[in-house]
Amino acid sequence: MPIFGPRLSRPVNLGDLLSLPLNSRPDTKALVSGSREWTWRGLQRDIDALAKGLITMGLHKSDRVATLMPNRGEILVFYLACLKVGLVVVPLNYRYTTLEIDYALEKSGAVALIIGAERSEDIQDSKFIGKLKKGFLYFGGVFEDTRSYEGLINAGGQPAEIPVSSISDPAFLFFTSGSTGKPKAVVHSLLSFGSIVAGFVAALKLTRDDIVLPGGSIAHVGSLSTALAALSVGAKTVIPQSFDGEEILSILRSSRPTILVMVPAVFIAMERNRGARREDFESLRVCFTGGDKFPVNIAKEFTNKTGHIIQEGYGLTEAPDCLFNQSLSPDKSGSVGTVAPGYVASLRDEKGQEVAPNVDGNLWLRGSPVMTGYWKNPQANREALSDGWFDTGDVMRVDSDGCFWFRGRKKQIIVHDGSNISPQEVEEALMAHPSVNLAGVIGIRDDTHGESVWAFITLKKNVPMPSVSEVIRFAKKRIGYKAPEVVEILADMPINPTGKIDRVALKRLAEAQLVQGKEK
Structure with missing residues (x-):
């Protein structure tokens, strides 16, 4: 039988994400990134100003807009401004090479790009940036005869007319990591990503009293869903500018977050930092990791040093945060958890038949948080999607308590x-x-x-x-x-x-x- 996660009441409205904290405490801190801070009122003001600026650029509903921005709070402002006016965000990893940038621009059909000023040389080397229909704008610097993020925000003028969006409209195109082949563009709609955000709120039991540190790139689905989940409930969010153990430790000491979400490699680097002390971790109530398997022996090492148990999860770009280990029992250490809110899971053999508990099977998923499909890739859609189910290609085992145990990626076995x-x-x-x-x-x-x-x-x-x-x-x-x-x-x-x-x-x-x- 399929295994159901908790029911989701409704997806988060991504086009009006800040309504709750704006109504309850507009002048408290909302977002911190480096030396920059926003209140809820200030954050919404920047979103509205940038949304108007995007419309003045001649961008229209459903246009794809790519982002190549460093990890700053402004990247969230840009995403939310795009969603407000019905644009489709195409987040690009800031470490992409020029060839990878061109590949993503071509595959997504992006019409515009926002690019960090320190990546300006890529504009000269790229085959596609100079040909974008709506051009590009810089973030973090002003160059002659070019538009900038800062210029759009400070332009002033009359409010723009905001187009009406449907919940089925695309919101994001994320490129997969390409670990098993050429990266594919994953489409998430306002419904699917709003469901992802709502599910993460429920899984982490987020409240406005939390302080949330997504310790990875906001261009990736995991850190983005974490940040948007925090903002949606009015929790202060702290965005790191790099992902080394030194900076994360510094933020732990200065901001005292309650929620820490990072990939295993950053957790390991942080915990093994010689300067790390047990008291650095005292503010935390959840240490959540995903994106790759966390070695059990290092999880024990982390617990011995910090006093916290690593809570592991599992997800893909196509179906983020679909399994989450909420148990603090040592017996469940190493499990990637139970089915997350909004999802349904099924473990099947090679013939498509469901397997018994404690038997390896291929993980299939369905539910409102699952992607709508791969962008303009019918062959990949036929291979991965069937009757509303998504084939993850990963092998799992489920125990009698409904806890899943990762056994390997089918293509990497x-x-x-x-x-x-x-x-x-x-x-x-x-x-x-x-x-x-x-x-x-x-x-x-x-x-x-x-x-x-x-x-x-x-x-x-x-x-x-x-x-x-x-x-x-x-x-x-x-x-x-x-x-x-x-x-x-x-x-x-x-x-x-x-x-x-x-x-x-x-x-x-x-x-x-x-x-x-x-x-x-």
Whole structure:
């Protein structure tokens, strides 16, 4: 039987997100980013001014507008202004290369772009930015004969006529991380993303008394849904300008957030920072992570140091925040939780039949928070969507309590001598070694075994350097035949634009080494 999450009463109205705090306490702090602060009244004033400016640019309802902005509070202002006038936001990762920017602009059909001033060289190198129908504007700087974010906000003039939007209208086009192929543009409507935000409010039990720190890029669906959920209930939101452990620790000390949401890599960097102290974490009531599997041994390390249990979740760009572990029981440590509000889940075998509890199955989802589809990609839609259900491509197991346990990504599963091996399980075993900081595991084609298990690791600072054979033996004691045949030590682990270990880059490294080996 399908497993239902709690019912959602209604989606959050993204076009009028601040109505609750504006009516109750308009002059209290709403948003903090670096040295900049907004009250609720000031935040709405900037949104309204920018919305009018976007209309004066000649932008019309349903136009796609891409954003390449640094992580600042202003990025939320821009998103909310776009939603107010019916534009479709196309958030681009600020680390995108020019080629990645061009790919996204072409695929989305964007007509305009807002770009951080320090990325101005990309305009010269890009094939598409100079050809955008409505042009581009800078954020964070003014250049001769160009429009700017600051100029639009300060333009003044009469209020603009706001077009009427339908809840089924598209709101966002998010590009996937491309971990299993070329990035696809995921469409979320006002209904689906409003449901995501409402579901996160319910899952985290957010109130106006919370102080929320989304510790990742607001260009990504996870941090954006966190920030919008906080703003919708009147909770103060703090936006970091970078995602290293040092800045997050500084914000913990200065802003004393109650909710911290980050990808595992940032949690690990923060907790392992030498300056981190138990008292830095005292204000928190929730430490939530998602986006990649959090190793159980490091979760225990985090708890021992901070006194907080990592609450893990699971989601995709197509279906964000769909599973959430609200349990603080050690027995459920490592589970990605139960079905989140608004979702329905089903675990199925290769024939499409539902599996019994404690049996691995492919995760299918449906519900109002699920994407409406991939932008102008009918083949991808046919492959992923069926009768209202979305095939995540991820393998899960559900226990008798309805708690889900991540078993691996279907496209990343390593088939070795006929056995399925999850890269995340091998990574966890490697990261239990006292000298290993991060681990990334991939499968490489092998004529004898089908695929061989390759691991790339980085080491902690100021620790004894282990030999490769020692690391392999260590892993074999924990996971037996699943241990890697090859371990390579890297100075830095490649991380993709969404903050996950970049297994595509690791595969390229492995293949390049194989080619070099053949040439010798």
